Amino acid sequence: MSSCLMGEPVRFNGGHSRDRFLSGELDAHVDWVRVCPEMEIGLGTPRETLRLERSTAGPRLVTRKTGADLTDRMTELATRRARALDVDGYVFKSRSPSCGVHGIPVYAGETAVERGGRGLFAAHVLDTHPLLPVEDEGRLNDALLRETFVERIFAHARLRALLESDWHARDLVAFHSRHKMQMLAHDPALYREAGRLVARAGVRPRLELAADYARVFGTAFARKASIGRNVNVLQHCMGMMGESLDPARRADLTEVIASYRAGRVALSVPTALLRHHALGEAAAYVRDQTYFAPYPPELRLRNHVPV
Structure with missing residues (x-):
């Protein structure tokens, strides 16, 4: 994560941008790797602000007042950091010409000629790890985006733990079996493609299968x-x-699911009720699905009513 989001005084003005959710609720469940690329290339704090400037070779990272070009230093750091990165997700500082992920302005003279750019450091990380769960702290204020991001990082962590172990075909089959409903909620077509891959788990070369499954x-x-x-x-x-x-519980569940569809209750209501009713061996498959516990329950991320 961008280290200023944990309260480190590394901003250009000597301040920080501590994020309450990241440094509070989520902090108890993850191990943060803190990065401030501007400090790492030796700028110090407080410092002159930066911006992206248009060039034929792509955006250049320059200081606003003196026009010092920091592109090569930042690119070298970003390349080295991205190559060695071994994490399950990344939260970048929004609106930063180094770390911003969305809507960073690119200037020509004093005019912003583009507003859909990415920070120079963030762009290298995303290009190197295109499937890494990534967000900025501004977008995490949206309840759905926050839930989606956290769900992704914990799914990424579970798969990484499996693939870094001495796993066998049966382990991948079991992993996929537990994640079926969660994948189905995200992309039915890729859920089916993953199923076809797992069906050949005992036939295909192990590393080739792992790479294809991780991609899907x-x-x-x-x-x-x-x-x-x-x-x-x-x-x-x-x-x-x-x-x-029994018919009464089935009718109760049907009504609650309909209420969720209509936007009257949060997703936490039908999922809690379904898991509560998933008792006994006949319902073990349902009860063990990661769909019902995609991340630590203390985070309470499914409590928002869908719009």
């Missing part, structure tokens, strides 16, 4: 789950529970 898995989770796909998963799980649900 990461791409699927990069797509936001929708209300409609969540409803599909909830109904699918209810159907799989079969006779373990």
Whole structure:
């Protein structure tokens, strides 16, 4: 993460941009790697502000007043850092010409001629790790984007733990089996593609299979789950529970799912009720799905009512 978001006084003005969610609720569940690229290239703090300037070779990172070109220093650092990066997600400082991910202005003279740029450091990280879960702290103020990002980093961590172990075909099958409903909520087509890959787990070369599965898995989770796909998963799980649900409980679940679809209750309501009813061996498959516990429950990220 950008270290200023944890309260380190590394901003251009000697201040910080501590984010309450990142430094508070999420901090208890992750190990942060703190990075301030501007400090790492030796700028110190306080310092002259920077901006991106247009050139035929791509945006240049320069100081606003003196026009010193820092592009080569930042590019060297970004290349080295990105190559060695081994994390499950990255939170960048928004609106930064070094770290911004979205909407960074690119100037020609005193005029901003583009407003869809990326910070020079962030761009190298994203180009090197295109499937890495990435956000900036500004967008994490949106409840859905926050939930999606956190869900992605924990899914990424579980897959990384599996693939870094001495895993066998049966382990990948078991991993995929637990993640089926979660993947289905994000991308049904990629869910089916992942299933086809896993079906050949005992046949294909191990490293080749791992690379292909990681690509499909990461791409699927990069797509936001929708209300409609969540409803599909909830109904699918209810159907799989079969006779373990009596008519009264089935009617109760149906009504709650309909309320979620209509935007009257948060997703946490039907998921909690379904998991509560998933009792006994007949419902073990449903109960063990990561869809119902995609991240630590203390984060309470499914408590927002969909719009």
